[in-house]
Amino acid sequence: MIDKFQLKSKVYFNKQSIQLLEKISGSKAFVVSDSIMEKLGYLQKTIEHLNKAGISSCVFTGVRPDPDINVIAEGIKAFNESNADVVVALGGGSTIDSAKGILYFAYKMAALEDKKINKPLFIAIPSTSGTGSEVTDFTVITCENKKVCIVDEFLAPDMAILDSTCLQHVPQRVVVDTGIDVLVHAVEAYVSTRATDFTDALAEKAVKLIFENLEKLYKNPADPDARDRVQNASCIAGMAFTNASLGINHSLAHALGGTFHIPHGRANALLLSAVIEYNANLSGNLNDYAAQKYANLAKILQLPAWTIREGTVNFIQAVNKLKKSLGIEENIRALNIEQKEFEDALQHLAEAAMIDRCTPTNPKNPSKEDLVNIYKRCY
Ligand SMILES: NC(=O)c1ccc[n+]([C@@H]2O[C@H](COP(=O)([O-])OP(=O)(O)OC[C@H]3O[C@@H](n4cnc5c(N)ncnc54)[C@H](O)[C@@H]3O)[C@@H](O)[C@H]2O)c1
Numbered sequence: 001m002i003d004k005f006q007l008k009s010k011v012y013f014n015k016q017s018i019q020l021l022e023k024i025s026g027s028k029a030f031v032v033s034d035s036i037m038e039k040l041g042y043l044q045k046t047i048e049h050l051n052k053a054g055i056s057s058c059v060f061t062g063v064r065p066d067p068d069i070n071v072i073a074e075g076i077k078a079f080n081e082s083n084a085d086v087v088v089a090l091g092g093g094s095t096i097d098s099a100k101g102i103l104y105f106a107y108k109m110a111a112l113e114d115k116k117i118n119k120p121l122f123i124a125i126p127s128t129s130g131t132g133s134e135v136t137d138f139t140v141i142t143c144e145n146k147k148v149c150i151v152d153e154f155l156a157p158d159m160a161i162l163d164s165t166c167l168q169h170v171p172q173r174v175v176v177d178t179g180i181d182v183l184v185h186a187v188e189a190y191v192s193t194r195a196t197d198f199t200d201a202l203a204e205k206a207v208k209l210i211f212e213n214l215e216k217l218y219k220n221p222a223d224p225d226a227r228d229r230v231q232n233a234s235c236i237a238g239m240a241f242t243n244a245s246l247g248i249n250h251s252l253a254h255a256l257g258g259t260f261h262i263p264h265g266r267a268n269a270l271l272l273s274a275v276i277e278y279n280a281n282l283s284g285n286l287n288d289y290a291a292q293k294y295a296n297l298a299k300i301l302q303l304p305a306w307t308i309r310e311g312t313v314n315f316i317q318a319v320n321k322l323k324k325s326l327g328i329e330e331n332i333r334a335l336n337i338e339q340k341e342f343e344d345a346l347q348h349l350a351e352a353a354m355i356d357r358c359t360p361t362n363p364k365n366p367s368k369e370d371l372v373n374i375y376k377r378c379y
């Protein structure tokens with residue numbers, strides 16, 4: 001089999017890298033963002049930078065967290081009216097995913113009508129350190145409470161601008177949710193059936209950066225170095241998983257978060273330890289591939305790993321310790337989700353997770369029953 005590693009997005013980073021907008025070519029920008037970015041003044045600054053390049057802006061601030069198809073439909077209408085040759089997504093994963101969805105479906109619809117339109121320059125400026133969406137060819141759109149993951153090379157932005165000055169006012173809870181999402185991206189890419197030496201190098205670095213910096217950032221949100229490092233980790237993990245894909249942690253989190261309206265990173269965090277235990281098959285004969293890789297991560301964190309089992313157990317303990325230090329709930333029940341409501345939803349959640357785009361690359365092939373059991377363990 002011929003394997004491939006590819007990164008489409010050019011990545012520009014360091015403070016004030018947003019000024020790069022003053023040097024791009026174009027005449028009209030369609031800027032996708034949300035009301036919070038507008039309120040915090042980041043949107044206005046972006047428009048001013050674009051102005052300096054002689055680019056006028058048409059703004060769409062209709063993004064809502066976990067964007068649904070209505071957001072995409074409103075965005076397509078505004079995009080089609082804008083005649084833009086540049087698209088700028090300024091915001092968290094929800095905003096970047098919305099811009100991707102808008103572009104993707106606007107082009108699909110134009111193709112159906114035999115209209116030819118040039119693809120604009122697509123620039124993503126993340127305002128959270130979590131999804132890595134600025135470099136991935138994934139977008140997640142919610143449809144009737146179900147999160148649908150679309151994967152297509154078309155979706156990857158042309159340019160990613162990592163300017164951590166856009167992250168100064170991220171609420172502490174969002175820092176935690178998004179930071180843990182980075183860890184789950186890196187860990188899932190690392191044990192994915194499509195992992196390679198290239199993606200492993202990126203995943204290992206992202207795991208190390210998160211363990212070294214996320215708690216620091218949580219305790220001191222003004223720490224500029226920790227903020228930069230976590231932002232880099234987010235993008236690096238994105239580079240890993242856009243090539244290696246993810247696993248059932250994300251499949252289970254998509255279904256759980258979509259149904260019970262739990263932020264994406266938090267849903268992932270609540271499932272992570274149980275998913276590692278399941279993938280490594282800790283309760284029986286170890287799954288050599290996955291357990292060895294979790295043990296490698298323990299070694300990278302300088303935890304004892306004389307045997308594969310010891311390394312895996314220590315890695316799980318390190319994950320649990322990190323979650324505790326970030327104030328993450330111990331289980332799903334702690335989010336005030338009624339037991340009956342949860343149990344009634346289990347079959348439907350597991351069915352959705354089985355057909356999620358992230359499941360085929362999980363290191364262990366799950367049955368629906370396995371997924372139900374993981375949910376039960378996490379409740
Ligand atoms: N495309 C991908 O590769 C990918 C990967 C993982 C997750 N996702 C999806 O991304 C979405 C989650 O994105 P997210 O975790 O970045 O959260 P988000 O974009 O939903 O943002 C969370 C909240 O934080 C606010 N916020 C964002 N930046 C801020 C800032 N700088 N200051 C203050 N407030 C700010 C937002 O307005 C929002 O209310 C989910 O829908 C998830 O499924 C996509």
Ligand SMILES: [Zn+2]
Binds near residue numbers: 131
């Ligand atoms: Zn994620």
